[in-house]
Amino acid sequence: MDIAPENVLHSKIFNDTLRKWQCSNTELSPHNLMLPLFISESDDAIEEISSLPEVCRFGVNRIREFLEPIVKLGLQSVLLFGVTNKSKKDEIASFADAPENPVIRVIPLLKTWFPNLTVACDVCLCPYASHGHCGILTADNIIEPKASRKRLAEVACSYAKAGADIIAPSDMMDGRIKEIKSQLAELGLISRVCVLSYSAKFQSNFYGPFRDAADSGAKFGDRRCYQLPCGSKGLALSAVKRDVREGCDLLMVKPAMPYLDIIKQTKEEYPEIPLFAYQVSGEYAMLYHGAKSGVFELKSALKESLTGIRRAGADCIITYYSPKILKWFQKMPQIFKTLSADDE
Numbered sequence: 001m002d003i004a005p006e007n008v009l010h011s012k013i014f015n016d017t018l019r020k021w022q023c024s025n026t027e028l029s030p031h032n033l034m035l036p037l038f039i040s041e042s043d044d045a046i047e048e049i050s051s052l053p054e055v056c057r058f059g060v061n062r063i064r065e066f067l068e069p070i071v072k073l074g075l076q077s078v079l080l081f082g083v084t085n086k087s088k089k090d091e092i093a094s095f096a097d098a099p100e101n102p103v104i105r106v107i108p109l110l111k112t113w114f115p116n117l118t119v120a121c122d123v124c125l126c127p128y129a130s131h132g133h134c135g136i137l138t139a140d141n142i143i144e145p146k147a148s149r150k151r152l153a154e155v156a157c158s159y160a161k162a163g164a165d166i167i168a169p170s171d172m173m174d175g176r177i178k179e180i181k182s183q184l185a186e187l188g189l190i191s192r193v194c195v196l197s198y199s200a201k202f203q204s205n206f207y208g209p210f211r212d213a214a215d216s217g218a219k220f221g222d223r224r225c226y227q228l229p230c231g232s233k234g235l236a237l238s239a240v241k242r243d244v245r246e247g248c249d250l251l252m253v254k255p256a257m258p259y260l261d262i263i264k265q266t267k268e269e270y271p272e273i274p275l276f277a278y279q280v281s282g283e284y285a286m287l288y289h290g291a292k293s294g295v296f297e298l299k300s301a302l303k304e305s306l307t308g309i310r311r312a313g314a315d316c317i318i319t320y321y322s323p324k325i326l327k328w329f330q331k332m333p334q335i336f337k338t339l340s341a342d343d344e
């Protein structure tokens, strides 16, 4: 006779191994983490960012000393953002691919110092454009799609030529993946460089500290016409599908925590494509300040949030907490240093 489901007795045994089996695919190893880095145009600078406590912008001459111990701890990939001051900004973001751009200068150095480090570069016009928008604007301040994707592809190719392994367009302009891919192909770079598309990027309150860190806020208007509205699930899926059709190699959902269902939806639709989730600046700051004011303990709240992001389906989490997490791994006795929800 069958037992009615409400009468089925599950064991209540608690042991670590059983517990780990119950959490499969939510472990976190060093390869599941990518660290965003802000590269300052002042070569000798280490600049604190008040809205992102304990995160700094580093000049080209200071980045090696910062990264060396973290790479030793197992860091495997970084995402570079260039930062420049107002005087270098113009309508077409000329400095984005100028030879003096700190990202272009730092890529070959990183590859020499850390040959096994995977280097991704964010591609966007906003940090270098006088108007602070992610594309090229018409005289009436409307996004000009064709000029925008041409310019973004030029910038992407300049980072690829400098030696980046991954190009990560974060602008959300239509058709930019196709344009980037075809320009990469013309340069013969297609097989050496991956395109990681910020495919499902939502307009979000959680980017505030980043705009301060990269000085990339829009000087007028906002990004509503090109970033996804918070409630849009179907539109997020079409944006992802479009990018896959155009040939992107890696997908991203951003921010992470408020969009776990979008992570799940994306992974279910494309299980074969590595999926990135960006735990953005506002999520970092929220966890930081929550812990500082005693709402929770940072380590366990962070573990819970990262486990949730992995459980939803992310293969790699882009997080400013990567150095801290790698330090925790080091203190753990296991040979395979993984972090699961219950490890202390």
Ligand code: PBG
Pocket (backbone or CB within 6 Å): 122, 124, 126, 134, 170, 171, 206, 207, 208, 209, 210, 211, 216, 279, 280, 281, 282
């Ligand atoms: C640039 C870009 C942004 C972020 C990454 N690339 C800001 C934005 O879209 O306004 C946000 C990252 C973060 O908040 O940590 N387009």
